[in-house]
Amino acid sequence: MSTDLAWLLLCTALVIFMTPGLAFFYGGLVKSKSVVSMMMLSFGSLGLITVLWVLYGATGIGTLGDGPISQFFGNPFQDFALTEAVQADDDTLGGIAFGASFAIITVALISGAIADRARFFPWLLFAGIWATLVYFPGQAWVWGDGGWIIEGKGILNGVGALDWAGGTIVHQASGAAALALALVLGKRKVGFSKEESAPHNVPLVLIGASILWFGWFGFNTGAHADTEAQTSLIFLNTLIAPAAAMLGWLVVEHFREGKATAVGAASGIVAGLVVITPACAHIDPWVAIVLGALAGAVCAVAIDLKFKLGFDDTLDVVGIHLVAGFLGCIALGFVAKYDAEGLFYGGGFGQLWSQFASSIVVIAWAFGVAFVVGTLIEKTIGLRAKEEDEIAGIDLVLHGEGYALNNQ
Template identity: 45%
Template sequence: MDPSVFPTLGAPDAGNTAWVLASAAMVLLMTPGLAFFYGGMVRVKSVLNMMMMSLSAIGVVWVLWVLFGYSMVFGDNVIGGWIGNPLQYAGLTSLIGGDYLGTDGQVEIPLVGTIPALVFVAFQAGFAMVTVALVSGAVADRMRFMPWVVFAGLWVTLVYFPVAHWVFSYDGVTSASGGWIVNDLRAIDFAGGTAVEINAGAAGLALAIVLGKRRGWPREAMRPHNLPAVMIGAGLLWFGWFGFNAGSSLAADGVAAVALVNTMGAGAVSMVAWLAVEKLRDGRATSFGAASGVVAGLVAITPSCTAVTPVGALGVGAAAGALCALAIGLKYRFGYDDSLDVVGVHLVGGVVGTLMIGLLASSTMPPGVDGLLYGGGFAQLGRQLVAVLAVLAYSLLVTAAIAYVLKVTIGIRADPQHETDGIDEHEHAESAYEFVAGHGGGSGLFGK
């Protein structure tokens, strides 16, 4: 069988398929987990709107993913290698069929590597969903819901799908001819430091600038309304991130084991580093800081989880925790209202993790590349820098264009009075909590 013809047909490996099936479910859980994480961070009058932005990404992305998105990411190169052929797998029709039951003694179904192609489809869809949801954190409290849904559809099509093709589409693995960052530039990004984290962070910055600041920011205190929800969300994200990173091996193998161990290590030490910065700077360590520190470390280890040693992962996590804890103050210095620190955590963390591959990568690890501190010179660091700048610039410019067009056509900003009263009430006709006075008999705060 010609290995350049995709999808290949054959019998899937049961162990690898089971692992990626589980990983796909874990990655899907990250988007509801992010809804808890973001929802707890905002004020009580906008929590439902914030959570709806995350959950709506699942529906919007899945429809477009089935129709043409998967094909744009993993189809063969068109337009000079900048995007996959949107018609090659349109509707997923060429990824189904074959002999599923093995009635002739041989199972023959479409595969990606050693797993069913449809399992890979579902796994990668989760990446697209959570990336779109991440962007919403930059515009909490002030963006109308339906314009957000329109923005999400346009953004995933014009920004995420092309960038994911550059980073995730490997020649001879997921397609016959794939993206330029992974195949031509040979930058290392195992699970999406550029395509997910930097991409979402740059988009959040552009959207926040076009949308404008929250009313009263930064004069008024806009504190998280539910810190336990933030910590629950961080825990769900950490759990899902094992599928995100280790699942990207597409096999139950040693590469997945390396990614899992490094994901654990970077998240743990980043939390410690963030809390240390808080203690030194503010005199106290906070639960909010602990949750944010975990996420910063997970962001940074995403591109580098197979390229660095377990000790190197501790270095990546420590750098991310400390630098992201400092970076969240940049919005006050430069005057952009990034509501939930998408820039400070995801953009900065993604840059740190991607560039540190050029410093801390070890040839003893699966990619077989030495970074600068392991005697590898500046070559890999240069490749990583080009990947960072390319994704950052593309996402920033195209997102700003999309946001501006929507701003002058359908409008994206909530009405001033709606924003003051609470966007939940006016956009969704709901409130997150019903506080009802008791009716005798000691029914208490939450009476019938």
């Protein structure tokens, strides 16, 4: 086995581990009576999206052509179930496994917006359709051969957008979909206020954030880098940006609420990981510190927008993933130094426009698909749990108790 393949498979395992980490992070943030339901949305994604990716995502919908439609959506029956890819004598299957890990967690991220009130099997239906229409083709736009984002086609005017590991199709897309589902499902019957939103298990939140940070090193360094120096830069930036973001979040929290909380620290870490995802290979470490601190501070403020605007994004997917993902992508138009130059390093406005336009298109597509699909599911089989089940706690109805303490 080559060193490159060994590293790829290790990074794949790290990213797959991130989805259970996300389940811990999300599970600790909700109420005890819906912790199992919350975690099952992530594990459901782990099961369903893996299968769909192997059947038609990796070499079907996610493989683009040159035609008017095929340049945006591949043929789902092309190499169905990897019957051709399995014959390759290189690391093709390892790369497909790595791609699966990204698809899984992207879909799982969305579920945080509908915690405490979403039914499991309708969620799986939504997850499968959204992944098929948004993530599978979208990842090819960003990283695939002939992708319009990476090659700067159409409105990007020949300038490819920079996005090392998924600021657009992972974080902005999941954040936009989360906003759409929050609007479709409406507010929780109980819990839509700062006072009622206290997490039931803060240690679980910290464990989840730690696993996410650990796995993110695989997330950002698993993609092929040109040199060892670039890989080292990516690894270092993945370490320092979330550290700075945690500090930025806690400073805002201290001045706003008079204390620095553990949940704030964990949320700041995630915001820093999100913002560095598109930028990790393209900026110097000192810029990563500034960008991380800015993301932590901005997201600490942004999460309160849901109370002012009235959309119930339960676990702040919009305020963290959409906002920090957008910030990281747009920042590259100013501070990119490697592979392309932003405005501050002598580049023109072309890179900034490419970063902005690609982000807006992905956000609009991800939101639109999620809103339409979510509405259709809600109006037919019902995506939201019954009111009485929601108030009592949906764990017992959908999956069983998370904490059977009375049975000890």
